[in-house]
Amino acid sequence: MKFRFFIALIMAKLSIPALKLTGHNATDFPGKVALKICPDFLKYVAKPEKIIAVTGTNGKTSTANLIIDMLKRFGVTTLNNSRGSNINTGISTALLNGVSILNKEKYDTAVLEMDERSAARLFPHVRPDYMIVTNLSRDSIMRNAHPEYIRWLLEKYVPEKTKLILNADDLMSCYMLPNNERVYFGIEQLATDTVKCRNLIDDLQICPKCDHKLKYEYRRYSNVGRAHCVNCDFGSPKYDYSAANVDYDSMKFTLRGPDFEIELPIIDDRLVNLYNETALITLLLQLGYTIDEIKAQLGTVEVVKTRFNHETVGSMKVYNVLGKGLNAFAESRVYETIVAQPGDKELIMFINDLGMAAHWSENVSWIYDTDFETLNVDSIKKIVVFGDRGLDYRLRMLFAGIPEEKIVHVMKADDAIKQVDIQPDMNYYVLYGADPGSFALGNKQAKALAAMLREKTAKLVETDEPVETAEEEPVPEGSGADEVQIEAETVEKAGEEAQS
Numbered sequence: 001m002k003f004r005f006f007i008a009l010i011m012a013k014l015s016i017p018a019l020k021l022t023g024h025n026a027t028d029f030p031g032k033v034a035l036k037i038c039p040d041f042l043k044y045v046a047k048p049e050k051i052i053a054v055t056g057t058n059g060k061t062s063t064a065n066l067i068i069d070m071l072k073r074f075g076v077t078t079l080n081n082s083r084g085s086n087i088n089t090g091i092s093t094a095l096l097n098g099v100s101i102l103n104k105e106k107y108d109t110a111v112l113e114m115d116e117r118s119a120a121r122l123f124p125h126v127r128p129d130y131m132i133v134t135n136l137s138r139d140s141i142m143r144n145a146h147p148e149y150i151r152w153l154l155e156k157y158v159p160e161k162t163k164l165i166l167n168a169d170d171l172m173s174c175y176m177l178p179n180n181e182r183v184y185f186g187i188e189q190l191a192t193d194t195v196k197c198r199n200l201i202d203d204l205q206i207c208p209k210c211d212h213k214l215k216y217e218y219r220r221y222s223n224v225g226r227a228h229c230v231n232c233d234f235g236s237p238k239y240d241y242s243a244a245n246v247d248y249d250s251m252k253f254t255l256r257g258p259d260f261e262i263e264l265p266i267i268d269d270r271l272v273n274l275y276n277e278t279a280l281i282t283l284l285l286q287l288g289y290t291i292d293e294i295k296a297q298l299g300t301v302e303v304v305k306t307r308f309n310h311e312t313v314g315s316m317k318v319y320n321v322l323g324k325g326l327n328a329f330a331e332s333r334v335y336e337t338i339v340a341q342p343g344d345k346e347l348i349m350f351i352n353d354l355g356m357a358a359h360w361s362e363n364v365s366w367i368y369d370t371d372f373e374t375l376n377v378d379s380i381k382k383i384v385v386f387g388d389r390g391l392d393y394r395l396r397m398l399f400a401g402i403p404e405e406k407i408v409h410v411m412k413a414d415d416a417i418k419q420v421d422i423q424p425d426m427n428y429y430v431l432y433g434a435d436p437g438s439f440a441l442g443n444k445q446a447k448a449l450a451a452m453l454r455e456k457t458a459k460l461v462e463t464d465e466p467v468e469t470a471e472e473e474p475v476p477e478g479s480g481a482d483e484v485q486i487e488a489e490t491v492e493k494a495g496e497e498a499q500s
C-alpha cells in the first residue's frame with residue numbers, strides 16, 4: 001500500500017483535534033487534507049462491508065438521516081457523513097473517521113449522502129451496495145444544469161452491481177441504468193392529483209425512448225405522477241412497495257408490498273417526507289428486516305405533526321422555514337405547503353442566497369421557474385422582501401398577479417420584521433435559504449420577530465390599548481450573516497411565552 005496514503009491518513013487524523021481545539025468545523029477539512037496529500041485517498045481508505053448511498057435532487061439529507069436513525073434503533077451504528085458535506089471531501093472525512101491509524105475499518109455499515117455531481121469522483125472507489133435516488137428535478141442551473149444531465153452523470157459512473165432503490169413516480173429518474181438490479185417505491189394516486197400540470201416546471205413531456213408525446217394518467221406536481229408513451233411501451237414502472245390510503249388525520253397509511261399489506265404510521269406530515277419514509281422502508285426490507293420488525297420500530301419514532309419549526313406567541317405563530325433558493329422545484333413545494341395550512345399568513349423572505357452574493361454568478365431564472373402564483377391567494381396578507389434580490393422577488397410576484405399593496409420591500413434585513421402587522425391568530429413565515437448566510441439570518445430574524453411579538457403582546461395586556469407596529473423594536477444589530485456558524489439549529493420553543 002502506498003506510503004503517501006498513510007502520510008495522508010495520519011496528517012488528516014492529526015488535523016481533527018487541532019481543528020476542534022481552535023473551534024473549527026472538523027467535518028470537511030480533514031478530508032480535504034487527505035485528498036490534497038493523496039489524491040487517491042478514496043481508493044486506499046478501508047470501507048465498511050456494506051455501503052448505502054443516498055442521492056437525488058431533493059430529500060437526500062432527510063432520507064439519509066432517517067436511515068441512520070432507524071438502523072440505530074435496530075442496533076446498527078453506522079459510519080455516515082450526516083454532520084459533514086455530501087461531496088468527496090465530506091465523504092473522505094467520514095471514511096477516515098471510520099478507520100484506525102492502521103487503516104482498519106471500525107464499522108460494518110456506511111450510510112453516505114452523496115451529491116449527484118460527485119459521482120465521477122466517488123464511484124470509482126466507493127461502490128455502494130444500495131443506492132436510493134429520491135428523485136431528479138430541476139435545481140440550480142449554474143450547478144446542476146438540467147436533471148437529464150444529472151441522470152447522464154449518474155448513469156455514467158454508478159457501478160453496475162449497485163442495486164437501485166428508485167422512485168416510480170418520478171419519471172426523470174425511474175428508468176435510469178436499466179441494467180442495474182432495482183426496486184421501486186412510490187405513493188399511489190391521491191385525491192389531490194390532477195391530470196393537467198399545475199406547475200411551471202414540466203420537464204418530461206416527451207418519451208425518452210421514441211420522442212413521441214407522453215400521456216399522464218395523473219400528476220402530483222410537475223413530472224411526478226404516472227404516465228405512458230402514446231407510441232411505444234415506455235411508461236411508469238410498477239411499484240414493488242407503495243403507500244396507499246394516506247390519511248393525515250390519523251397519521252396512518254397502508255404499505256403494499258408484493259405479498260403483504262400493512263398499516264404504518266406516517267412519521268411526518270409533509271408529502272415529500274412520505275416519499276422519504278417509503279424509500280427508507282424499501283431499503284430496510286432489502287437489508288433483510290421484516291415488515292413487522294420495521295413496523296415495531298416505526299412505532300417508536302416521534303411523529304411530526306407540525307409541518308415546520310415554530311414558536312407560539314399568544315394566538316400568533318412564527319414559523320421558521322427553509323425555502324431552497326436556486327431550487328425552483330423544492331421552493332414551489334414549500335409554497336404549496338404554506339398555503340395549504342389554515343389561517344391568515346404573512347411571509348418574510350430571507351432567501352437571498354447571501355453566501356453566493358460575494359461571488360455572484362447565478363442568474364435569477366429559477367425565480368421564474370418557481371410557482372409564485374401559488375402565493376396569490378386571500379390567506380396571504382403580506383409578503384416582505386429585502387435587499388437588491390428583494391426587488392427581483394417583488395417583480396416576480398407582480399408577474400404572478402399578487403396585488404402590489406401586499407408586497408413590501410425594504411433595503412435592510414433588520415427592517416423586514418418591523419413591517420409585519422401584529423394581528424391575533426396571524427401566522428408569520430420567516431423563510432430562509434439553504435446557504436449559510438441566509439440560514440443564519442433567517443434563524444436570527446425569526447427569533448427577533450417572536451421576541452418583538454412577545455413584547456408587543458405584553459404591552460397590549462398592560463395598557464389595554466392597540467399597539468403600534470413600527471420603530472423602537474429590539475431588533476439585533478447587523479444582519480449577522482457572517483458571524484453565525486451553520487448548526488443543525490432550530491428555533492427554540494418559546495419558554496417565556498407572553499401570558500394573556
Ligand SMILES: [Zn+2]
Nearest residue numbers: 207210229232
Ligand atoms: Zn415512446
